[in-house]
Amino acid sequence: MEHILYFFDWLLYILFAINVAYLLVYSLASLRCCKPLATVPAETYKRFAILIAAYREDAVIRSTVHACLAQDYPGEKYDVVVISDHMQPETNAALSSLPIKLLQVDFEKSTNTKSLKAALEYLDKDAYDVALIIDADNIIEPSYLSEVNDAFGVAGVQVVQTHRVAKNLNTDMAYLDAISEEINNSIFRLGHSNLGMSAALIGSGMAFEYPLFYDAMMSNTSVGGFDRVLEMKLLYKGVHFHYLPDTCVKDEKIQKAQNFYQQRRRWLSAQYYSFFEFASHLLPAIRNGKWDFCDKLYQQISFSRVLLLGFVFIMAVCTSIAFPMWCLKWWGLFGILLLALIVAIPHRYWTRRIFKVIFLIPCSFFLMAINLFRLKEANKRFVHTVHGIKRVSLPFYMLSIIFCVFYPFLKIT
Template sequence: MEQVLLILDWILYVLFAINILYLLVYSLASLRRNLPVPPSAIKHKRFAILIPAYREDSVIHECVYSCLDQDYPTDHFDVVVISDHMQPETNASLSALPIRLVEVHFEHSTKSKALNAAMAAIGNDYDVALILDADNVIPYNYLKDVNDLYACPGVEIVQTHRIAKNLNSDMALLDAMSEEINNTIFRLGHVKLGMSAALIGSGMAFQYDLFRDTMANIKAVGGFDRELELTLLYQGKHFHYLPETFVFDEKVQNTNDFSRQRRRWLSAQWHYCTVFARFVFRAIASRNWDFCDKMFQQLSIPRLLLLGFTFLLAFFFSFYNLFWSLKWWGIFILLVTALLIAVPRRFCTSRLAAALQGLPYTFLLMAANIFKLRGANKKFIHTSHGVVNSSNK
């Protein structure tokens, strides 16, 4: 019996260690010298700012106003709101603004449907498609920064730095910290090693024709950005990153929204892992390391589950066999080190220490979601915005 347990111990250890070393390598890579700042562009590209808005009456106006208030020639960008199931009075007030309002009425709504409908309505007179969520807010110099990078040769796809708009609950703070860890490891660390940055669903810009043609073949219900990302990476496209160009995004404010959101993400991760698995060997043969790296991310253990289960296994083996436990405590320390490097210093406050007390419950929610993935990627799961759960403040 002990021999079987020993074999299982080592199988789990190797699996967990590979995941942890992956995070550590890119976390350390983020500490390398800063990325060069692109020079100011002479030519202004024409932007279509596409904002899918499903039942987003409470937040859409703030997003639109931030887009209109850009330090960029007004005749070189259009704000396009795709209104899906929003109130008539919201649509009326949006129609009074200098934007393009595209009203859609899908029986089963998805972002991919909304974006494709918008591009069919607005035509092709654009250089860049910029995708925002309805709860996003961008600073006045946002378009200028993106345009400057597009002036550099070969730039087709750009991910900007999504950052928390709100820290008004413990869950929002933890969600904001989690996203910054993702920014450090999967975007900044990657580009500093010459790899593609990960896309994140909003605050991302594409060469317009490329985005239109690619999206025409994407029918994703959930996780359209994952399908889009894997499709483009398989085509050999490279994703750039602007770490100092921020898009402010509303973080989940209660445990119910967190659980639904993560269930959607986990389901999409597993679904697209199976869909694109058949391309892995061809990608290896053609040395398409960006695609292989992304497929490894699809297969990897979600970070919170990795943290929780590594601790639990180290704790368990401390009582069963202290010698066995040493290697588990070793990789647990490496994992904590990788995460601490990736957390911005501004988060290291007494408030974070208090919020971390809720981490075990958050881990349990994530673990429970493993058993709720069936069918989650076949229906649109909406996360409400602009609503605060007072019990979680």
Template sequence: MVVLHWLEIILFVVAVLNVVYLLMFSIASHLHLERNSSLSFVTKRIAILIPAYKEDRVIMECVASCMNQNYPTDKYDIVVISDRMKEGTDQTLSSLPVKLVNVHFENSTKAKALNFAMDQIGDLYDIAVVLDADNVIYADFLQNINNFFSTPGVRIVQAHRKAKNLNTNLSVLDAVSEEINNSIFRLGHATMGLSAALIGSGMAFNYTLFKEIMLSINAVGGFDRALELSLIKEGEKIYYLQDVDVLDEKVQSHANFSDQRRRWLSAQLHYLVEFIADVPNAVKKGNWDFCDKVFQQMSIPRIILLGVIFIISLVFSFIKWTIALKWWILFLILVLALFLAIPRTLLNKRLFVALFELPYSFLLMFCNLFRLKGANKKFIHTSHGVK
């Protein structure tokens, strides 16, 4: 009984740390974010890099949005990195004002594709924008990026990625999950003066910086985590543009959800192991940004945290109500933290219906904890195309 008593205390302390962290930055996301950017009189050269692995169904929509920019056409290039796409797709792309770079790796990764493409297109650019093939950008996207890069010291920017589709209950939950991430790990962090988290697309970098740092990135899964940790370890800061949107396709099936989250969980564990040894040196240098990012790698994924706290609360309700009470209070605080992080536009009847998918989603995530072996050693592709 003594062992169980101390195990419960340890679990509660761990849960409290995770919940308080989420609540703190969720509240911070409602504070005013100072952003100093104005119309730039310097038009920088931009390379839009779009890795496309078997993305025949969505690549044309992405390219069309890139072509429809209110930005001088001679100041940006659209670079599609075609990996295992159909010949007809490549032929269509070749007829457009697009730089088509064909790659064929035995083991494909986004890092390999980007490094190869940048070797091909040269160094005549000021900014690198990275999009996924399923992304869509608005006509003022490049102009907004150019304006923000005119701010002294800005070298890395993450735009606001939001849902392109809400056609299934799962895609609604995925959209809400991403907006919670935006509120807590991007807007909340930026408001507190910390770096925002990268998300893998809708990102913009000083071109030289990006090309140099990418040479050290050999990630199979979790490319954005490896990139983020490597940059912040070197003292770089990641800014966030809450009002510059990038539309991104949300998962529509449980199979895709499971594969995607399995990849994310594996990457989280992998990069925690890889970077945790750098924490003492970061503390010495006062690089709290890096320490914060490593803590994020240690954090319990939200859906697992929510499910585990609920189950523990329920179990103790039948064993000892005095213990259950503190767990139920913690559960309610977690729900409040997540509620505060959800945009009002998504708090509707559709979300209420979609919440019935949560138990099965939790089960898939929990099962993924036992399927992590080898997940970060091979590329796990999430198919795109709204059904």
């Protein structure tokens, strides 16, 4: 029996070690002080379509649209296109008074994919050079479009992902979510770009050559995580994704544990769905040297950082109790994983507050582990994340965590 346990111990260790080594390599690569894409002021102004899919986003959509309209960019060279889905009549009336294109839809089963496809069918395909995807809660600076335009002025650039940063740090969960976002930026975008690999797309703050985006989206049928399927399709075609670390888009961070649970459930579902949809392309991709695609496919099947952190820690504790001679390699792996994550956190987040939010990680791990058993359901319908920055009191915040712990066991769909 001990031999069997020994075998499975090493099998799990190797699987986790590969995942940890992957994170460490790209985390260290993010420390290189260089710009992944050198740009100069573009000689021409490209025509932009800023696409904003807004499902029940009455609380945030107007500030987002106003930020888009306040660009230091020729007004005749870009259109703000809002796809209003199930928003209030007064919100639509307010948007109609602005110099934007407002497309009102009413899907029985709403998804971002359906909204974006409706916008592409509504717009003139030949009227734009670049499609820019912005979330309904995002805020962009006045220089944003000009900086993206400069990037597309570089020969060969077809897809650009900008740097998504936290718009709010009003709760400890928001602070933890902001740190998680920056770890992703360091490892999956800056680290990858510094090593010549494609940066990961993130669902918003991303720009595409318009014909390229049109063709890829019109064949996209994903329910959640349309960006996952989109990047797999484009990477398989050999398209390279560039990253602009100094061009920022502000994104609202999760404020409550309940929203964290729902959002991560959608993300995990999209992650594994895209893996199984594209797994059959792996061998042809290897034969043709499509390493960006292979790298992205591995990301889809690998553990998220919270799950990896939790499982490695549990294995280290369990082996310390049951088989002390086996535990050293697990504690060593746990230490290397911590190093990879610490290196990826920007200096500005190293405040006293970070030691406070660390205590939310066990709760986050538990919620993510529960999500592993509810992925199939999440891919059948769109799981919406409610936006709107609020001040969350401590009692309400604790109640939201308690509710979220018991929520998975309730028969709520």
